[in-house]
Amino acid sequence: MATDKLRAWWAHRQGLDGSLRGTAAAEVLERTGWMRSVGGSAPYLGLFARARLDRATVDADVARLAIHELPSARGCTYVLPAADFELGLVVGAGAPAGELAAAEKYLGVTQAEIEQLCVTVSDLLEGSAEPLGPAAIKEAAGSAVRDLGEAGRKRGTTTTLPLALGLLQVRGDIRRVPVNGRLDQQRYGYVRWTPSPRGGLSDMDTVRTELARRYFSWAAPASLKHFRWFSGFTAANAKKAVAPLELVPLDGTDLLMPKDLAEEFAGFTVPSKPSYALLAGIDGIHLLHRDLIRLLDDADVERPVPGARPGETLGGQADPPCHLIVDRGRFAGLWEFDTDTNKIVYKVFGDEDAALRETISETEEFVRDRLGDARSFSLDSPKSRASRVAALRA
Incomplete structure (x- = not known):
């Protein structure tokens, strides 16, 4: 298999050949995949390279919730289109659940304590006319937030507040909003999310297959190993997730593609001009x-x-x-x-x-x-x- 054809195909599917110029940010994300953020410029650079979108346009889409930065795959933050908010939150729910389990085991935290703190935080945000940052929430919540002492500091969880905020986010009860409306920084306030994007999507087999369906539309041809890296799924869960998709192998490789894309790939030629x-x-x-x-x-x-x-x-x-x-x-x-x-x-x-x-x-x-x-x-x-x-x- 010609490597230059594979690379050019991946770039084409990623919209890096000019085919997405002028496309709205949400559609770019639906077609090319969720964009990793981490407080840097990656989402802006990626949307500019693909669609020539200005920062003001992207920020306006964030403000009106056409796109949003959410904890999702592997518990990491990505910028997602509105159509994928629920899916992203569900696949990201394992990370805060795991953090709570670790805090219960090592720091003496209880599920009941964190659930009560979730109620307190929700009520505070419900009654606030503006986003509240973590420091403001901690002060307003008073004794409902507990310091976890030296043991917590060693484990990177100094109080119980981050545990509650993490759970509330993946449940779709609250969301983070950037203080100045920009994606390339990490200063946030929190607001209630009304209406919540979480609905009836809860069956994990369905959830994993839906993530696989999206992934292979963005990244194919890709291997199960590649999909496991992106999703964080176990080998067994990854194999089960892709089974309903009836992916076809690329001859001589461990790479897989949806059937319709395999036919399109067969007729694809490498552009003669640089892009x-x-x-x-x-x-x-x-x-x-x-x-x-x-x-x-x-x-x-x-x-x-x-x-x-x-x-x-x-x-x-x-x-x-x-x-x-x-x-x-x-x-x-x-x-x-x-x-x-x-x-x-x-x-x-x-x-x-x-x-x-x-x-x-x-x-x-x-x-x-x-x-x-x-x-x-x-x-x-x-x-x-x-x-x-x-x-x-x-």
Whole structure:
């Protein structure tokens, strides 16, 4: 199987070939997959690369709940379209349940105590005219929030409040709203979610199959291992989830596809012209599979990681060391944003052309004028990435 065809197909299915220009954010997410957030610029960069959506448009969609950042697959936060809010919350429910079970076992917390705190928090938010941050909730809840002492600090759960907030979120009773309306930071308030997006979706076999159906529409061809990475399901549950989909194997590989996509893939040809995109390192083109080497040309596998220890190569990385430049699905370069110069600093694996320079210029303008920076995650900063910027510039 020609690797360039697979890469170009993945990029096509991800809308990185220009086919989704002008499409609304919710539809982009429905067609290409949920976007990982972690307080960085990934959702903005991903929606700009696919649909040329401005930050103000995305923020307006967040405000009107066309899209929202929710705990979902593996308990991680993703930006989801409204059509998937309930599914995302249900598949993410295991994480706060597990945290509560651990707190019961090691910290002396009881289910009844947390359920009562959930009622207290819900009542506080119901009576508030504005979102309340964790500190404000803790103060208003008073003795209903219990300090978990040194044992809690060692386990990363200092009070009982995060346990209640986690349960209330996955139940669809409350939701987090970004303090300034932006996705690329991690300061939140909480509000009641009325009406709740949670309805009758509760049968876990159905839930897992629905997640598998979406996943293989976004990421196929993909293996069961890839799906398990994304979903966090056990091997048995992953196999059971995909069984009703009647996926077909790609000859000579362990990759699976829906039948209708397999027919389309057979007739797909690699575009002759480059199609560049500048994306976050946690963009779906990588993170849906988390199998970085599949995007690298053989000649690039042994490339040294910029700014890393001697001997570290791109082919040995689980994740990209910087933001990604892709061309028809190929990992074709690295980039970062330098706030000192308000410029994108980049390294391309090969020759530059006019199309690449135009894409870099458009993305640079978007980051400079609409985002102000292109952070990888909440703790990323100009200071923390200075060595990467210097290595790329060198």
